[in-house]
Amino acid sequence: MIYFDNSATTKPYEEVLDTYLKVNRDFYGNASSLHNFGGRAEGLISKAREQIANLIGVKTSEIIFTSGGTEGNNLAIKGVALKYRGRGNHIITTSIEHPSVLEPCRQLEQMGFDVTYLPVNSEGIVSVDDVEAALTENTILVSTIHVNNEIGSIQPINEIGQLLSRYSKVIYHIDHIQGAGKIPLDLYGNSVDLCTFSAHKFHGLKGSGFLYKNQGVRLDPQVTGGNQEQKIRSGTENTGGIVAMAKALRMELLAQKEKGNTLQQISEFLFYELMKLPQIIIHSPRNGAPHIVNFSVIGHKGEVIVHALEEEGIIVSTTSACSSKENTPSSTLLALGVNEDIAKSAVRVSLSYENTMDEAQQFMKALHEVLERLNKVMRRKK
């Protein structure tokens, strides 16, 4: 099998699985317990927190463990809105966010908050001038995706961060879930206050993630109970998942150094080969993230291509995993100005450092064959 659906989820690294198993077998105590056995689990979590903080260049106390990206985004957005509502009720985001950002924003609108959804250009990039123009004296939060999960466009985090550093009352949150280990991000240098990560996107395990929270920012807790994670996120810590996540992040950042060029070459090969096919329209920008290539095959639904490729042993997806079964055109593609029919024909190839050029060549060969077959069937129907 050739696995090209890494933006939906990645295959856990073998070492990550070993770590998870070992921690759960040998250190299954509750990290909050009084006894030393629980204390060992707490020690492992502290070490993982320190490793993660070092890897992303922030303080240990600024890491809040969560169950993943959806929870991290909910905590950041609702946590800020509810904590700072006395300061203002305006939130700015973009029209191409993941549902785990859009839905909390819609929920907040029902509660009386005012949300601006900024448009993007045809390459899926928001304008910094639009962000500035949207700021009002009531703005408390700006939340932008870093790397878009469907097309791989990269938002100008640096410029938005610089702009917002002049507005001390505005908190800046980034959804970095697709960027982690792929596109470098200097959190302090770009004045980012909150940043969401999810382990299963970098070969860690589903159900673990973390939120970077600058020490100056306060959050209204969204999951309350036993007061774990600085009283911001209650619930018995997922010791195995957390320790495995620290390992996965370290391995992913190492892979970025060692295999970053290869990933770029594979991406360029795919762009080049796909562009040769007159039936294909590429939606991903050329200067986007190297691991995502989104394109439409004119005349065929995306799901037909996905199933036909699966028969050839190649796993790709239509849009994002969470909306791919809804049979609605991708809202990200519509926001780029792509028409509905073309948007329904979209296919997303998403790579990891585990993929090879040989796999990309096999993919192109299979795609040619699939298209030839499907075109023949279509001609016969006409």
Ligand SMILES: Cc1ncc(COP(=O)(O)O)c(C=O)c1O
């Ligand atoms: C950009 C982005 N944000 C948030 C999420 C949600 O993360 P999780 O699956 O860990 O809940 C995803 C997952 O696809 C994503 O791609």
